[in-house]
Amino acid sequence: MDEMDPVDEEDMLHDPKSHGHRKTRFPWRGIMNVLVLVSIILALLCLFVFYPVLTFYRNEARNARIDGNIRINATGQSPVLFQMPDLIDPTTPDFAKTRVG
Secondary structure: OOOOOOOOOHHHHHOOOOOOOOOOOOHHHHHHHHHHHHHHHHHHHHHHHHHHHHHHHHOHHHHHHHHHOOOOOOOOOOOOOOOOOOOOOOOHHHHHOOOOO
């Protein structure tokens, strides 16, 4: 391209007379990069450190009640299905629950 030719209006990226980006005194792009990295690190710390600690202390009272109850397993589930009938009717007398001979 000859410098004496008129500037192509469609090709603004390759203007030989342009002087590039404007210089500023403060590096805004670098500051934004650092802020984004810090926010990502804080988000990961909250996800993998703060949230599990918060969940542990929030569920501490529930876990204490579960520990002393032998009818509830460690996940908080009750092994007895209250809607299902028992194999032996509760009104059955004790002598009929054993077998002789």
